[in-house]
Amino acid sequence: MGAALMGNEQGVRTKSGGRDMRPKTAFLLVLAGLGALVGGCGGGEEEAPTTPAANPSPAGEETPTVSLPDPRLKGEMSLEEAILERRSRRSFVDSFLTLEEVSQILWAAQGITDSTGLRAAPSAGALYPLDVYVVVGSQGVEGLEEGVYHYLPQSHSLEPTLEGDVRQTLANLSIRQMFIAQAPLSLLITAEYERTTGKYGDRGVRYVHMEAGHVGQNVYLQAEALGLGTVTVGAFQDEEISRALNLPPNYMPLYVMPTGRSE
Ligand SMILES: Cc1cc2nc3c(=O)[nH]c(=O)nc-3n(C[C@H](O)[C@H](O)[C@H](O)COP(=O)(O)O)c2cc1C
CATH class of the missing domain: 3.40.109.10 (NADH Oxidase)
Structure with missing residues (x-):
């Protein structure tokens, strides 16, 4: 999630040419860091898919419900x-x-x-x-x-x-x-x-x-x-x-x- 957000985040140039670390940007950087950490554990959570999974019907489609x-x-x-x-x-x-x-x-x-x-x-x-x-x-x-x-x-x-x-x-x-x-x-x-x-x-x-x-x-x-x-x-x-x-x-x-x- 963090990485995806970071991909859209352009940052803002300051007069000195460095990045303006406004609170929102800093927050996203923390999220990205956490995402990388969790990802390193092999279990990175990502945003929910647009169509959540449905449960299969073991009994078969024709069974009256x-x-x-x-x-x-x-x-x-x-x-x-x-x-x-x-x-x-x-x-x-x-x-x-x-x-x-x-x-x-x-x-x-x-x-x-x-x-x-x-x-x-x-x-x-x-x-x-x-x-x-x-x-x-x-x-x-x-x-x-x-x-x-x-x-x-x-x-x-x-x-x-x-x-x-x-x-x-x-x-x-x-x-x-x-x-x-x-x-x-x-x-x-x-x-x-x-x-x-x-x-x-x-x-x-x-x-x-x-x-x-x-x-x-x-x-x-x-x-x-x-x-x-x-x-x-x-x-x-x-x-x-x-x-x-x-x-x-x-x-x-x-x-x-x-x-x-x-x-
Ligand atoms: C993972 C788990 C397994 C449990 N297994 C049993 C069980 O096999 N038999 C049972 O009577 N209670 C079981 N319990 C219920 C606990 O005994 C009960 O939650 C505990 O005594 C605290 O009481 P309370 O739920 O009324 O607060 C289980 C609870 C959990 C969380």
């Missing part, structure tokens, strides 16, 4: 209250979630929030290496069959990828953290590292993990603001979960987030 209601942009709880109240919640009452609530949570996780395709959570180079799956239990969500669904940000919809209630399997493969089986649904956040390492090399791995943190926090705060509870679960068996949920090759599960009405 479930449209989600539009997210609302005003809530009853302030951001400050949501931050104050946020806790990891692991105890859920036996009650379904509405499709509106699911829509809101997914929008906070990876929803498109800008006409150019940028999303609710930041992403290095706007490459969006993360995908969000929803594991829905029997009668877990009003109007949704039990099963696994893949969130499509571009159309704000869900494509079904697996039938049946796999919550118990997910809990077993998450070192038997049984609250996962009790939550009406769990989000699964996955990463395809190549989308980011293709541009940033090895440093892209850390970018992807940082992004999962951003998504997790958005989900925490949105859940809290809706009067729901969630928890980021990182302890699980990667390969077994990938197999059980029939994830596409190279999709690495990073976070399981059981979500429901907390007790």
Whole structure:
């Protein structure tokens, strides 16, 4: 970014013939220096591409999708209250979630929030290496069959990828953290590292993990603001979960987030 800006910066000649280091120019020089430093680490951030990446549809274009209601942009709880109240919640009452609530949570996780395709959570180079799956239990969500669904940000919809209630399997493969089986649904956040390492090399791995943190926090705060509870679960068996949920090759599960009405 710094280098690109510098390319346009002509500088201003002073009477003495030297460059006039006005504050803006000095600031750009600092940026250029930082850019060179970060670039030297093999992970230089550049300005966002004009067309941010879209998530591929593993289920295929012909699979019928479930449209989600539009997210609302005003809530009853302030951001400050949501931050104050946020806790990891692991105890859920036996009650379904509405499709509106699911829509809101997914929008906070990876929803498109800008006409150019940028999303609710930041992403290095706007490459969006993360995908969000929803594991829905029997009668877990009003109007949704039990099963696994893949969130499509571009159309704000869900494509079904697996039938049946796999919550118990997910809990077993998450070192038997049984609250996962009790939550009406769990989000699964996955990463395809190549989308980011293709541009940033090895440093892209850390970018992807940082992004999962951003998504997790958005989900925490949105859940809290809706009067729901969630928890980021990182302890699980990667390969077994990938197999059980029939994830596409190279999709690495990073976070399981059981979500429901907390007790
Ligand atoms: C990377 C990461 C992994 C975590 N994994 C688990 C987990 O496997 N199981 C669990 O119950 N909580 C897990 N947690 C939640 C923490 O236990 C929780 O954030 C911590 O106890 C602080 O509580 P608070 O979130 O309510 O502030 C994880 C949190 C993070 C950030």
